[in-house]
Amino acid sequence: MIPAAFRYHRVKTLAEAEKLLAASPEAKLLAGGQTLIAAMKMRLARPSDLVDISGLKELSFIRATGGALVVGAGATHNDIANSPEVLRLLPALAELAGGIGDPAVRHVGTLGGSVANNDPTADYPAALLALGATVTTNRRTIAADGFFTGMFSTALAGGEIVTSVSFPVPERASYRKFRNPASHYAMAGIFVAKTKVEVRVAVTGAAPCVFRAREMETALSENFSPAALNGIDVDPSGLNSDIHASADYRAHLVSVMAKRAVEALA
Numbered sequence: 402m403i404p405a406a407f408r409y410h411r412v413k414t415l416a417e418a419e420k421l422l423a424a425s426p427e428a429k430l431l432a433g434g435q436t437l438i439a440a441m442k443m444r445l446a447r448p449s450d451l452v453d454i455s456g457l458k459e460l461s462f463i464r465a466t467g468g469a470l471v472v473g474a475g476a477t478h479n480d481i482a483n484s485p486e487v488l489r490l491l492p493a494l495a496e497l498a499g500g501i502g503d504p505a506v507r508h509v510g511t512l513g514g515s516v517a518n519n520d521p522t523a524d525y526p527a528a529l530l531a532l533g534a535t536v537t538t539n540r541r542t543i544a545a546d547g548f549f550t551g552m553f554s555t556a557l558a559g560g561e562i563v564t565s566v567s568f569p570v571p572e573r574a575s576y577r578k579f580r581n582p583a584s585h586y587a588m589a590g591i592f593v594a595k596t597k598v599e600v601r602v603a604v605t606g607a608a609p610c611v612f613r614a615r616e617m618e619t620a621l622s623e624n625f626s627p628a629a630l631n632g633i634d635v636d637p638s639g640l641n642s643d644i645h646a647s648a649d650y651r652a653h654l655v656s657v658m659a660k661r662a663v664e665a666l667a
């Protein structure tokens with residue numbers, strides 16, 4: 402039996418959540434609980450207070466504004482996968498969201514929880530980085546390039562709450578992942594985004610933190626075709642090696658998935 406060693410608060414406003422976080426340094430936000438509850442069960446997290454923001458309407462929105470798609474932190478993966486705005490403006494993001502976990506996970510897991518958690522095998526970080534997204538919090542805005550700082554770590558300060566993510570709408574974008582057959586997390590996931598000015602390629606699942614594949618970006622900027630990626634070998638040093646796949650295998654997957662992502666746009 403797990404003792405009730407924390408206080409539970411179901412807040413009605415963002416201001417209420419901010420106040421509770423400020424009052425207790427060991428308090429944690431609870432979004433869909435898809436990571437946090439499991440971490441608490443394994444005693445990897447022991448918050449003093451759980452501040453449940455899952456009912457906050459002000460975080461649950463998806464809207465198109467001036468060349469960008471702005472998604473509230475409380476939007477679930479299922480909301481994003483089925484949103485008419487996302488399907489119209491950024492179908493690659495809808496596809497990404499629809500490929501996360503299973504239906505149970507997708508109906509409660511949130512964009513904000515995923516981004517704040519920065520699991521090295523999560524899908525959204527690749528979309529944020531490739532699209533040059535901006536994370537808005539209750540205090541400031543942070544460019545995706547500076548947001549994901551390492552394995553399970555981000556630029557968020559204590560008590561900071563992700564409120565939304567703004568995704569610039571690209572000319573074309575595509576996401577391809579080789580998924581772990583059990584969890585569906587990415588063993589290698591590649592998001593390719595082409596805008597009028599540049600091509601950006603972001604890789605998740607393969608390394609301790611999402612990263613941009615600069616050599617691929619340069620090659621695709623000159624020639625946007627799968628053939629442009631021929632001969633670009635991904636360096637396995639620094640890639641993850643675990644029971645699921647070796648670093649060499651992940652390096653190979655990155656090349657294959659990147660070509661598939663570009664092929665999907667050709």
Ligand SMILES: Cc1cc2nc3c(=O)[nH]c(=O)nc-3n(C[C@H](O)[C@H](O)[C@H](O)COP(=O)(O)OP(=O)(O)OC[C@H]3O[C@@H](n4cnc5c(N)ncnc54)[C@H](O)[C@@H]3O)c2cc1C
Pocket residue numbers: 429430431432433434435436437438474475478500501502503506509510511512513514515517518522523524525561562563564584585586587
């Ligand atoms: C079986 C299973 C399969 C999965 N498969 C995939 C997959 O294929 N791909 C993938 O990308 N993910 C996958 N996930 C992860 C899942 O999609 C969730 O996005 C992720 O677990 C975050 O969950 P959550 O939104 O419920 O956040 P929670 O678990 O509630 O919170 C996670 C962390 O983020 C913090 N947090 C939550 N919201 C905010 C906020 N607005 N601002 C700041 N901090 C916040 C919490 O305090 C906590 O530390 C899987 C999860 C499970 C259980």
